[in-house]
Amino acid sequence: MCSxxxxxxxxxxxxxxxxHYRRFLDTGDPQADRPVREVAGDGYLHHGYWVIPVPKALRWFVGGATRIGEHRLVMARHLGRALRRDEVVHHRNGNRTDYRIENLEQWLTAHPKGQRVEDVVAFSIEMLARFAPEIGARATRRTAAS
Ligand SMILES: [Zn+2]
Structure with missing residues (x-):
């Protein structure tokens, strides 16, 4: 039983x-007066991340997973789409159990394989098409016209 x-x-x-163990590790204080957030079903800590069961209706956000780090589900719901494998969710304050959206940041681990100019340009266009489609479409048209 917790003390x-x-x-x-x-x-x-x-x-x-x-x-309370996670809080103690993170801050040196279990912060007994701060309520512990309850989630539906059983959540648990895994390498410092709070993992939760994913309700059936939300599984499309997480590639069909039945359990996921809550930070990834929070970010996917915020973006309104599933995260891709090369997208990671960073905790701004370093507390991996703090999955408030204002503490989360979308990071990208994708990078081009080489440094050949054409490869970098192709990669850049791909990233624009993915994250700034309005700019990516212009870049694609320009490339196709040249
Ligand atoms: Zn406790």
């Missing part, structure tokens, strides 16, 4: 449940 008064959650480590 935080009135917590009542199962023990994970150092006398704390997963939520």
């Amino acid at each position: 935080v008064p009135d917590c009542g959650r199962a023990h994970k480590a150092l006398g704390y449940c997963p939520a």
